[in-house]
Amino acid sequence: MRAGSAVAAVKRRSASRASKLYLFALPATLLFVVFIAYPILWVAGQSLYVGTTGGAVFAGLANYITVLGDPTFWTVVRNMFLWGVITIPVQMLIGGLLAYFIERHTHALRGFFRTMFFLPVVTSVSVISLVWVQIYAPYYGIAQEYLKDVGIVMVTSPIGDPKTAIYALIIVNIWQWTGFSMLMYIAGIANLPGEVLDAARIDGAKGWRLAVHVIVPMLAPATKSLLLLGVIGTLQTFPIVHLMTGGGPNRASEVFGTFIFKQSFVLGDTGSGAALSVIVLVIALALSLIQIAALGARLSPAGRQRP
Amino acid sequence: MRKLLFLATTILGAALSAASANAEQKEVTVWSWFIQSTMDKSIAAFEKVHPDVKVKYTYYNYSPEYITALKAAAASGSLPDVIGLQPGSLTQQYRENLEAVNERAAKQWGDKWAEKVFPVNRKQMLMGNPKGDENYYIIPQESQVLCIWYNRKIFEKLNLSAPKTYADLKAAAKALTDGGYIPMFQGAADGWQNENVFLMLANQFSPGIVDKAQAGETPWTAPELVAAMKAWKGLFDDGIFQQGALGAHAYPTGAQLFAQGKVGMMALGSWWMQESKFPPPLSEYVQNMDGFDFFYMPPVKDGNSASPPVGGIDIGYGLTKNGGKNPEAWTFLAELTNGVGLQEALNDLNDLPAFEGNSPKGDITDHVKEISARFMADLPKAENQRFASPAVAEALDNALAGVAAGSIEPEAALATVQAATDKALAAK
Numbered sequence: 001m002r003a004g005s006a007v008a009a010v011k012r013r014s015a016s017r018a019s020k021l022y023l024f025a026l027p028a029t030l031l032f033v034v035f036i037a038y039p040i041l042w043v044a045g046q047s048l049y050v051g052t053t054g055g056a057v058f059a060g061l062a063n064y065i066t067v068l069g070d071p072t073f074w075t076v077v078r079n080m081f082l083w084g085v086i087t088i089p090v091q092m093l094i095g096g097l098l099a100y101f102i103e104r105h106t107h108a109l110r111g112f113f114r115t116m117f118f119l120p121v122v123t124s125v126s127v128i129s130l131v132w133v134q135i136y137a138p139y140y141g142i143a144q145e146y147l148k149d150v151g152i153v154m155v156t157s158p159i160g161d162p163k164t165a166i167y168a169l170i171i172v173n174i175w176q177w178t179g180f181s182m183l184m185y186i187a188g189i190a191n192l193p194g195e196v197l198d199a200a201r202i203d204g205a206k207g208w209r210l211a212v213h214v215i216v217p218m219l220a221p222a223t224k225s226l227l228l229l230g231v232i233g234t235l236q237t238f239p240i241v242h243l244m245t246g247g248g249p250n251r252a253s254e255v256f257g258t259f260i261f262k263q264s265f266v267l268g269d270t271g272s273g274a275a276l277s278v279i280v281l282v283i284a285l286a287l288s289l290i291q292i293a294a295l296g297a298r299l300s301p302a303g304r305q306r307p
Numbered sequence: 308m309r310k311l312l313f314l315a316t317t318i319l320g321a322a323l324s325a326a327s328a329n330a331e332q333k334e335v336t337v338w339s340w341f342i343q344s345t346m347d348k349s350i351a352a353f354e355k356v357h358p359d360v361k362v363k364y365t366y367y368n369y370s371p372e373y374i375t376a377l378k379a380a381a382a383s384g385s386l387p388d389v390i391g392l393q394p395g396s397l398t399q400q401y402r403e404n405l406e407a408v409n410e411r412a413a414k415q416w417g418d419k420w421a422e423k424v425f426p427v428n429r430k431q432m433l434m435g436n437p438k439g440d441e442n443y444y445i446i447p448q449e450s451q452v453l454c455i456w457y458n459r460k461i462f463e464k465l466n467l468s469a470p471k472t473y474a475d476l477k478a479a480a481k482a483l484t485d486g487g488y489i490p491m492f493q494g495a496a497d498g499w500q501n502e503n504v505f506l507m508l509a510n511q512f513s514p515g516i517v518d519k520a521q522a523g524e525t526p527w528t529a530p531e532l533v534a535a536m537k538a539w540k541g542l543f544d545d546g547i548f549q550q551g552a553l554g555a556h557a558y559p560t561g562a563q564l565f566a567q568g569k570v571g572m573m574a575l576g577s578w579w580m581q582e583s584k585f586p587p588p589l590s591e592y593v594q595n596m597d598g599f600d601f602f603y604m605p606p607v608k609d610g611n612s613a614s615p616p617v618g619g620i621d622i623g624y625g626l627t628k629n630g631g632k633n634p635e636a637w638t639f640l641a642e643l644t645n646g647v648g649l650q651e652a653l654n655d656l657n658d659l660p661a662f663e664g665n666s667p668k669g670d671i672t673d674h675v676k677e678i679s680a681r682f683m684a685d686l687p688k689a690e691n692q693r694f695a696s697p698a699v700a701e702a703l704d705n706a707l708a709g710v711a712a713g714s715i716e717p718e719a720a721l722a723t724v725q726a727a728t729d730k731a732l733a734a735k
Binding site: 130133136137139140141154155156157158159160161165246248249250251252265266267268269 | 378495497551553554555701705709712
């Protein structure tokens with residue numbers, strides 16, 4: 001009887017303690033509900049209405065049907081696919097190589113190179129866009145000034161041609177964000193356990209073999225993080241496209257960000273803008289889940305499961 | 308002790324007096340994309356006349372900052388008292404958040420006040436209103452006339468004169484290109500500049516035809532509009548516009564090059580005069596507008612006349628529902644659009660007035676006065692420049708870019724504009 005009441009008392013204390021512990025999660029939960037969950041639900045609700053806020057009429061899935069039937073939507077999907085499959089691996093590759101060479105082969109100037117390659121990441125997108133528009137401009141542009149020395153005359157701007165506009169923007173994006181990949185890999189390389197590298201060297205691994213078979217696999221957490229961030233970044237693309245081409249010419253370089261912006265703010269069609277936002281959310285969620293299922297959720301060496 | 312008591316009483320009295328003064332100071336909040344330096348002068352002039360009112364102005368870049376800020380504020384009911392507007396689509400998007408100003412305007416300027424507004428502006432003030440709604444939700448402050456500016460010093464150097472025929476225009480473009488200049492700078496990555504040039508061309512083939520097309524009275528695939536679209540493509544193919552125009556922006560790139568004397572011609576409007584009022588250092592061309600003069604697009608086809616003036620409201624202001632509860636908000640709006648505030652904007656050569664009877668004053672050269680007078684003479688007969696539906700404007704922007712890039716034929720491109728027009732008219 002005594003033992004039973006002691007157990008019950010312990011259980012009561014434990015339950016009371018657990019309920020107090022939940023209070024610690026309250027601030028984060030409130031912030032999540034107010035700033036993330038509520039806006040998502042509000043946008044999802046808006047996607048079911050047509051018309052302006054004052055005179056909106058419930059329309060069910062009409063906005064989704066309209067959006068999916070719009071050829072621009074499929075141009076956007078194609079552009080986003082190209083953006084992702086080109087920028088993410090290229091940024092990783094160049095960023096990884098830069099990190100490797102800076103960390104392994106520079107000494108006194110290591111800080112200088114790190115800063116220089118990281119500079120575009122912290123530069124204003126407006127400035128980057130202005131500079132690259134000038135670089136791409138034929139006839140009076142910066143690139144043309146150098147190209148004419150080797151007899152090349154640009155007859156059109158890459159961002160003014162519907163066939164090349166998206167690739168021209170992708171190049172700018174790679175230029176801007178490669179420094180970020182480099183930084184992630186530098187952090188990864190700095191955290192590599194020295195004993196493993198020493199062991200690999202004793203076993204005869206060096207140069208290319210050491211890089212590909214030892215360092216690259218050990219940098220997998222950084223690679224996974226970059227992949228996840230790259231996919232999210234791709235879906236969030238907006239300022240470079242908005243400032244350089246506005247999604248043109250004739251919607252050839254439209255991306256989800258510019259498409260949603262035009263529908264919601266330029267055309268005032270909040271319903272289809274909200275429907276597009278929900279579609280992007282679903283795509284982002286699906287891609288994140290696929291990545292987590294395929295690559296695992298552990299994104300740092302410290303988070304790896306112990307044997 | 309007495310001294311201490313006196314000091315305390317004095318401090319208390321001063322504090323109460325300051326609090327009372329603050330309570331009497333009324334505030335008007337204003338949002339717009341209108342240039343800050345000129346707005347500051349307008350506000351200073353207003354506050355001098357109305358010392359009990361404080362105007363708090365917030366400047367935004369037009370896109371995306373201003374239109375997103377408006378949308379968010381409208382959704383949350385926190386719009387300022389007065390907002391900058393363009394006629395047509397932007398005004399219509401916020402019509403439900405705006406006060407009709409007819410009665411206030413009649414009380415301010417008399418029953419026949421609307422007749423003092425230039426005809427093209429008056430038309431644009433009602434643009435997009437539901438059928439039967441004769442209310443005004445926007446009061447225009449400034450007007451504009453579209454034109455082609457040219458650098459007369461470069462033209463003089465190359466023995467060129469303002470083109471009167473399309474052959475002249477082509478010859479001038481070639482001479483400019485051969486001379487190492489950009490012939491006519493077109494920021495064709497910007498929809499607005501493309502629209503402006505197309506409106507010049509279309510109105511040359513048939514004055515007012517774009518208005519009829521957007522009202523559904525004429526198809527967009529009418530022969531005159533197809534011819535205008537072909538002429539638009541010709542401006543790229545014939546070397547009138549610079550190479551790579553489709554990737555270029557009018558602002559800041561084009562305007563800077565034009566001001567620096569590296570460009571021969573540029574399709575802009577009367578607002579270009581303000582360049583001469585910007586802070587120094589100014590180029591020899593911009594100084595007092597010495598290097599610049601304007602012409603209208605010469606006939607692009609035998610039998611056409613030169614493009615008529617096209618224009619309308621540059622910027623206007625609306626009184627929000629929140630502003631309707633603040634009597635000083637209308638007072639400021641009235642002074643800004645047709646009073647001391649407007650005068651400061653005109654003195655800065657920001658653009659042309661929207662109401663008759665106003666003109667710039669102060670330090671202005673004869674050359675600028677002459678240019679301004681020519682614009683003012685053309686303004687009353689200007690064709691409409693604005694679109695009632697943003698979807699139609701957007702469709703036309705895409706059509707123009709597609710045709711210029713050669714990815715779509717003029718007829719097919721205009722059919723897409725027709726589809727957008729049909730949809731917009733059906734939704735009305």
